[in-house]
Amino acid sequence: MSTLDDLLAAGVRVVEEGLSPGSSGNLSVRAGDRIMISGTGAPLGRMRPENIAVLDLDGRHLDGAKPSKEWPLHVAFYRRDPRHQAVVHVHSPSAVAVACLEPWSEHSAVPPLTPYFVMRVGQTPLLPYRRPGDPALGEDLRTCPWELRGALLANHGSVLAGTDLNEAVDRAAELEEACRITLLTSGMPRRELDADAVAELARRWSSPWGERTTLSPARR
Template sequence: MSALEELLAAGARVVEEGLSPGSSGNLSVRDGDRILLSGTGVPLGRLRPEDVAVLDLEGQHLDGAEPSKESPLHVAFYQRDPAHRAVVHVHSASAVAVSCLEPWSEHSAIPPLTPYFVMRVGQTPLLPYRAPGDPALGDDLLSSPWAMRAALLANHGPVVAGSTADEAIGRTVELEEACRIALLTTGHPRRELDAAATSELARRWSSPWGQRTTLTAARR
């Protein structure tokens, strides 16, 4: 499957998973030294080749449709870690709701309530509020000191990376479920996984939890 085919299939899957209402959200796939990104205002479930923008790894528009205004988020994740080959940004309801709350901790907005969140997503820091499309969103993500595969943008929603589009979407689904469970248990005497359990899960599944980043991200 080509990178373009992967991106178009990812758009359909995001909608099937109920993560992208209306024309909200944007997706990208890295293809060598290029980024294929959904165009601005395009419903992801009806993404066509002519709706795709082509950027370089610095975020410069090379070809195709007008890129989503959230392109700095995608560029920042690719600059943080060359292992990332796909990025998903959506406005799924539970994750947006949690992004409007005070974070559970400095390194993760969401508590470790299930092993699956720790295993599949890992710590998910809350980044500061910025207006949608503000280039500083990318700067915040790029400069975050925490190792991460996902982040919540305050009062906005999640952004998630993976080695493939399917992996990034799977993590987005797991993150949405973790946020839903966090909301359902808020205000109740809930039982979180303890530090030993989270550390062991993170170690076994090579998932970030409590660590600061050791990546040499390219600073802009």
């Protein structure tokens, strides 16, 4: 499929999997030095080609629909790491709920309760609250000192990146499940994975956990 077809199919998937209530959320995919992103107000499950905007890697609007106001988040992920080729930002219920709580730790708002969260997502820091569409959201993500594939936005939602749209959506779904389990076990004497188990999982699946990043000049 073309990147456009991938983007339209991913929109259907996030709605079908309950990750994007109402008309919320936005998706993008990188195609060389261009970014294709859902347009502002575009219903993700019913997007058409005319609902897609084209940006350059600095976020300048080149063609198509008016881009989602959250475009700075997408540009920030692409600038952090060239391996990121797709970004998913959603307001799934459990992730939003955990984003309204105090974080589990500085490097991850979500505790390591299941191996799959550590393997597929890894540490997920909580970024400060900003109003939706605030360009500072992108700057917070771009300069976050922790290695990451995803983050929670305080009182807002989640943002995940992947090597393609399927991987980014998979990670959004895994993070939502991890947040749901976090909420279900909140206030109980729960058993988290110990540090050795987390370290082994992170090593085997090349997943970020407890690691800080060194920002290159292009990412500062």
